[in-house]
Amino acid sequence: MLPETNTYHFSTKFCFTKASLTAASTWFLANSDKNQLDCYDTKCVGLVAVLYRSGRINFRARPILHKQRLSLALGDYSAQFSVEQARLACAAARLQAAQGIDPRAPSWIGLTFGGLWSDHYFPAEKARKRSIKDDVQKTERWLSREFGHMPLAAIKSSHIVAFLDMLRDREQLSPATVNRYLALLKAIFRHAVENDLLVKSPAKHIRSLPEANIRTRVLNPDERVAFKAACERETNRAAALLFMLLYLTAARLGEALGAKVEDIDLESCVWYLPMTKSGKAAHVCLSSAAVELLHEVIGKRKTGYLFPGKNPAKPMTRPAKAFERICASAGIDGFTIHDLRRNWASLAVNAGVPLYTVSKALRHSSPNVTAARYAHLQDQALIDANNLVGALA
Numbered sequence: 001m002l003p004e005t006n007t008y009h010f011s012t013k014f015c016f017t018k019a020s021l022t023a024a025s026t027w028f029l030a031n032s033d034k035n036q037l038d039c040y041d042t043k044c045v046g047l048v049a050v051l052y053r054s055g056r057i058n059f060r061a062r063p064i065l066h067k068q069r070l071s072l073a074l075g076d077y078s079a080q081f082s083v084e085q086a087r088l089a090c091a092a093a094r095l096q097a098a099q100g101i102d103p104r105a106p107s108w109i110g111l112t113f114g115g116l117w118s119d120h121y122f123p124a125e126k127a128r129k130r131s132i133k134d135d136v137q138k139t140e141r142w143l144s145r146e147f148g149h150m151p152l153a154a155i156k157s158s159h160i161v162a163f164l165d166m167l168r169d170r171e172q173l174s175p176a177t178v179n180r181y182l183a184l185l186k187a188i189f190r191h192a193v194e195n196d197l198l199v200k201s202p203a204k205h206i207r208s209l210p211e212a213n214i215r216t217r218v219l220n221p222d223e224r225v226a227f228k229a230a231c232e233r234e235t236n237r238a239a240a241l242l243f244m245l246l247y248l249t250a251a252r253l254g255e256a257l258g259a260k261v262e263d264i265d266l267e268s269c270v271w272y273l274p275m276t277k278s279g280k281a282a283h284v285c286l287s288s289a290a291v292e293l294l295h296e297v298i299g300k301r302k303t304g305y306l307f308p309g310k311n312p313a314k315p316m317t318r319p320a321k322a323f324e325r326i327c328a329s330a331g332i333d334g335f336t337i338h339d340l341r342r343n344w345a346s347l348a349v350n351a352g353v354p355l356y357t358v359s360k361a362l363r364h365s366s367p368n369v370t371a372a373r374y375a376h377l378q379d380q381a382l383i384d385a386n387n388l389v390g391a392l393a
Helices: 020-029 083-098 113-125 132-147 158-168 175-194 221-233 237-249 253-258 287-297 320-330 339-350 357-364 367-378 380-392
Strands: 038-040 046-051 057-061 071-078 270-273 282-285
Touching: 020 038, 020 287, 046 083, 057 083, 071 083, 113 132, 113 175, 113 367, 132 175, 132 253, 158 175, 158 282, 221 320, 237 253, 237 287, 253 287, 270 357, 339 367, 357 367
Parallel strands: none
Antiparallel strands: 038 046, 046 057, 057 071, 270 282
16 A cells, blocks of 8 residues: 655555555655655564655664664665565564564674575584585575575574475475475574574474385395396496496495595405595495406596596586486386495395494494394294294194
């Protein structure tokens, strides 16, 4: 609704929009000799638009702190600072004041979620957090779009819950992936609280979704033969060798893609991993089959990535299409690259290798992790007992 703009009457209280602010500024310049005029938004309590004779429109918040009304400059109206952003900033200032915090404190002025990420969280974490690249991807993909423009204190738990529900219901992301977004939000807001940029994290008490996604898919004997044959037929020889290396060693895909020729000691049959998922260095003991395969991979090279990309200075990117071709050629359904690691573990356990040894080979953080996933494969005694009872029944 536009403000009344006749010469004799003008209401300074109206719903701020581009049209209404333009009309108000036009009336002010034509009918008033004052240097400025304060207008009040009827949609957001405490939001003021100060009109100047120069045509400038400045948004201000008028929160109440300890029974005293403050005046806080939010920013000039522009394409970069819209009415809606001014309302969010005003709401943030009022919330801070209600919590007993002076919103005029330098650390609070104009700090949005985007500012928290770019000026505080990312600079502090990029040197020490190994998963920072994943954080950047999540932020660029969704978090900046959803929260980047919002003042910190204006973000409520309900906003975060609605965002997570959208990822799950509309985008069809798995519970595990949604939980990774929640974990990142919790880390970012926790950083804000620890550095006195926020009083309380809006994500703190939001619960993770239950994850029932522990996979058990492994290759049966016929599929193993078909998979190896399909790798031999694959036109992308480098990718096929990569998959066979994972098949023979239980290495993670990221470990293999990041491996360098100088990390491999074929004489000692050892592959050195300078950094693993646990944050520690480790060694992979190579079988004779793995050593033979690596001889072909390395050739006469002395340095460089084990599996270089088109740019030799960078590793090969994830060869998902090659894996899909191999599985299709072998007639294998529902099998992923990471399942090659599980396939190795299942073969080892079924062959009688102790779980503790399997745990060391998989480089799990604890043997309990291995036991939780593979102990059922050692229940042959229970199977024999059931067969005995079944025969007697």
